[in-house]
Amino acid sequence: MNQRQVADGAPRVVVIEDDQGxxxxxxxxxxxxxxxxxxxxxxxxFSSKGHLASVGCMILDVRLPGQSGVE
Incomplete structure (x- = not known):
């Protein structure tokens, strides 16, 4: 699905997960x-490309390389 198919005004969800699948x-x-x-x-x-101000919800992996989702 491309961005044009997303409902206008839909909350932005950020997924941070190291496992590509x-x-x-x-x-x-x-x-x-x-x-x-x-x-x-x-x-x-995320820190280098994301924008926290536009995030409605974040889904984070707890075990990430470097800084964990908990941190």
Missing amino acids: VRDSLVSLLRSMKFNVSAFSSTAE
Whole structure:
């Protein structure tokens, strides 16, 4: 699903997961529910490319390389 198919005003959900298969599955599921989703493989990648102010919800892996989802 591309961004044009996401409902206008849908909450932005950020997925931070290092396992690509899990990340892709979560993104696919959330987009099928019309959420606006951004995905990152690490907290460092989110920090360099993401925008916390636009996030409605974050789904984080607890065990990530570097900084964990809990941190």
